[in-house]
Amino acid sequence: MTTDARSQDPLCTELTRTPGAARGGPISHAVSRVARLHRVAAGRLLRATGLYAGQEILMMHLWDAGAVRQSELIKALELDPSTVTKMLQRLEQAGQVRRRPDPADRRASLVEATEASCALHEAVEAAWNDLEEKTLAGLTPQERAELARLLNKVEANLCPMAAEEDCPGA
């Protein structure tokens, strides 16, 4: 009896409850939740393409830029180098990506999307558009713009911390 009522509740349409953890940081909490849901949704939409959530962004960069130095990719995606290494290993194994040593710098390697991967290009863009639309359903253009603006501000706030330690600088 205690907890039966909600099982009927088909969705989370009513989010009014205070989930406990939300007190000390309601927005942080919302960000976590949205982040997770968004990633899961992306994964689901991408599933048909055989890509996993996260890989699509890398591939898009590659489709966009052609052959790129791995270090460029790392900077562009702002991910940890080791993360990119492993993603590339998997994508290479999956035949989506090719790597070859950079003749100009024997440390570096050049990465590019394979021809095979180009077949996915469209599907991935479609999935991405779909995701965007599902994410923003019911938001007016103004709201979308505002959300974009606020997210950018938040990103700028969070960025420095990731970059180094802090940049209270002044």
Next chain:
Amino acid sequence: MTTDARSQDPLCTELTRTPGAARGGPISHAVSRVARLHRVAAGRLLRATGLYAGQEILMMHLWDAGAVRQSELIKALELDPSTVTKMLQRLEQAGQVRRRPDPADRRASLVEATEASCALHEAVEAAWNDLEEKTLAGLTPQERAELARLLNKVEANLCPMAAEEDCPGA
């Protein structure tokens, strides 16, 4: 010449460039980025407590609710059961959490925070507050409220997809 100019840019202070992948879904892209940065920031702030990003929310629920059925926790956090199982195993090993079988239902187990963990309570809340403030620095109360509102809308949009398949339902 296609992509050389940007390599000099030290940080993300200027986000104006179009990173390629952002075209088809600018907000999805922003969400991914913010999500990652936010999680990293949380991890950094939590580091001192010995908790990893994600665990704090679970602990908060536990501190808040006392002994809880694991299934309740799963519903509250809206995570995959297996995720919670593994988190609890690690937290248990770390001494933050205790589990015992539920006498009323031999399948279930009851979870609660250990006394030791309560020492972290304050530090975690502090970290969480800190995170919230760093995240929202420079946003007016109105902007914060608007962001919260928009995130909730987005969450509601994304939720149904995770729940089942879709709920286009009228």
Next chain:
DNA sequence: AGAGTTATGTTGGTCGGCCAAGTAATCCGA
């Protein structure tokens, strides 16, 4: 030229998180 510093990637380990299967207990209906 040789030593020290920086840049590029890689490996190994740990986490959160998901999915797919599987086990065990409870519930429910014929």
Next chain:
DNA sequence: TCGGATTACTTGGCCGACCAACATAACTCT
């Protein structure tokens, strides 16, 4: 009563992502 759902949790596998430590190769500076 008894056999089929349903519920509760676990296991194994895989991914993205991090960090720390490392090996190479390239620069730089005396």
